[in-house]
Amino acid sequence: MATTNENLKxxxxxxxxxxxxxxxxxKKAEREGFTNIAKLFKTTAEAERIHAEGHLKALDMIxxxxxxxxxxxxxxxxEFTEMYPPMVEQAVSDSHKAKxxxxxxxxxxxxxxxxxxxxxxAVKSGxxxxxxxFYLCPVCGYIEMGAAPEKCPVCGAKQxxxxxxx
Numbered sequence: 001m002a003t004t005n006e007n008l009k010x011x012x013x014x015x016x017x018x019x020x021x022x023x024x025x026x027k028k029a030e031r032e033g034f035t036n037i038a039k040l041f042k043t044t045a046e047a048e049r050i051h052a053e054g055h056l057k058a059l060d061m062i063x064x065x066x067x068x069x070x071x072x073x074x075x076x077x078x079e080f081t082e083m084y085p086p087m088v089e090q091a092v093s094d095s096h097k098a099k100x101x102x103x104x105x106x107x108x109x110x111x112x113x114x115x116x117x118x119x120x121x122a123v124k125s126g127x128x129x130x131x132x133x134f135y136l137c138p139v140c141g142y143i144e145m146g147a148a149p150e151k152c153p154v155c156g157a158k159q160x161x162x163x164x165x166x
């Protein structure tokens with residue numbers, strides 16, 4: 001029989017996946033002209049996020065900002081060093097279209113870890129980051145601080161597709 005903590009971890013994973021899936025479904029519904037169905041998917045996605053966050057809190061996995069940054073660095077580092085490389089290799093071997101997004105993720109996750117490292121340095125110095133503008137490449141997930149690059153260094157997307165995250 002599973003422990004409550006094991007159940008919480010499984011529930012967190014399931015709710016997190018449902019949130020992402022419903023957000024993707026909402027985008028598709030919008031593209032197909034189903035505005036109200038898109039709203040339903042978005043609303044349900046937010047409900048799933050609330051559930052996931054509650055499970056994360058019950059697991060006591062939300063700590064100080066410094067500890068949270070270290071957890072983020074550890075997670076991103078694991079992804080670009082251990083998780084994604086064999087996935088890229090397998091997808092290439094299978095000639096699967098997933099190889100592109102897996103490779104994008106390897107490169108973008110490394111940048112995420114570097115940015116979190118800069119944030120952790122700031123927190124350890126008792127200050128916030130001195131950068132307030134963050135730009136996201138919607139193609140590959142690359143993040144740039146300060147200003148969007150002319151061209152995404154990971155996927156080559158043009159500057160105008162970058163979105164500034166509030």
